[in-house]
Amino acid sequence: MTVHKGRGFAAINYPIGMNLGGDPSQALVHSNPDGKFMVSLSSIDLGQGMKSVTRQIAAETLGVPVEDVYVDTADSDTGPHCMGSFASRGTHRVGNAVIEAAKEARAVMLEAAAEELEVNAADLVTDGRGNIHVRGAPSRSITTGEAAMAAQFKQGRTVSGRGIFLIPLSEVSPETGEMTPVSCFAHAAMIVDVEVDDETGEVTVAKINSAYEVGRALNPRLVEQQLVGGAWMGLSHALYETTEPYYPDRAHGPTDFNTYLMPGPGDIAPHDIAILERPAPDGPYGGKGPGEMCANPVLPAVANAVFDAVGVRVRELPITPEKVLRGIRENGGVRPSRRAASGGW
């Protein structure tokens, strides 16, 4: 038995969102009399952090503390329309809609404040701590709560805003088939080091090194969390998860978590991530979306690393021990790359 080391590389361009007839998301923002803001969405936070990120985006745009913003999600009866949480589109599409809605609400808030302070709304600025004051004259000030209260009880205004972000349907050129389905790409590169046991066919991932370009990382900890967890899922797709093959037939296939394999906490590989921030011109504060791309490069990188280690090119996922052993046998033995054979990794 020999354990062969190998290294694989993969790089991806990942489109943010999709375009199958136009890709819109909407947001509504309004303030309560106490100056706290509600962002109404029907977009869904399924753990990826949509609520945290849209809350940050709304607070930044409104110019109020993040604690003063609430986000209500996931009800398509009460929230404005959203295409959904998929295609890594949430931050980009919903975030842009929130900016538009928050800008409109901010403008009303400043008009209300201007009326109270008897100044021009264009001369007002927010300090991000709940105060609105005249530019250059911090003492001429009113709190966002007082402005909201005045708007609703004295001036009869709704401090509210509507936003929609739409990537319109891209027509296909009848001449060339050319179209522009997406406006924004994220990028990643990954190096995976594996060890392949030529007796059992088992592949162990020893180390992952990756670099992700995600626009601006609007919430760096959430981005890192997404990338670490997503790489785990990619590893699971690459090496473990399958309902096939089972013997002698499908009836003996997995029925529950006992027999559907995924890596456990003892099977994870150390993962070093470099996050490169190149703000996207059309992204909310430059953000793209690290969603699905966090799993994608793992699969080709693992496949390439296995090829490097033992010379077996597995073309159907997952790369099970059986497939590795069959490949080694078909090749008449292990055929590591020259670099791997010389212990170069």
Added chain:
Amino acid sequence: MAQKPIRFTHNGAERAVFVEEGANLLDVLRRGVGDLTPKYGCGQGTCGACTVIVDGAPRLSCLTLAETVDGGRVDTVAGLAEGNRLSALQEAFMSHFAAQCGYCTDGMLMSATALLKDNPRPTREEVVEAISGNLCRCTGYEAIIEAILTAAGSGGARRAG
């Protein structure tokens, strides 16, 4: 079906409930007591989402006959915080972003709570072993392991490599 009265201590409070013969503890906690922190995941003891602590030891409540906790003590996530003060583990889970969808979190917290009670300074390997019966689909486990090590004061340092 016959019903049987049982009594147990639930997060420090006395509870008396009637349970169906053969009812599992998870159902009794969720439907009888109204404690929704133990989660129903697989219902057959493989995912760990329903983990609670019975008489000091972690148990899969979906596989535990409710009658067997009669006279005993059951602790769940609902009892971890004291008023508004979260436990050190809960704080560490938050600061390490150790949850995404959160469905496994309550079970993870109970497995980890039981571990730290018996072994206040666990090694990374002991933490991994303690949560190996708790499946997580989102986080890749790393943040959870680091959170538990941090709560234990064992240092949240990433492993070398």
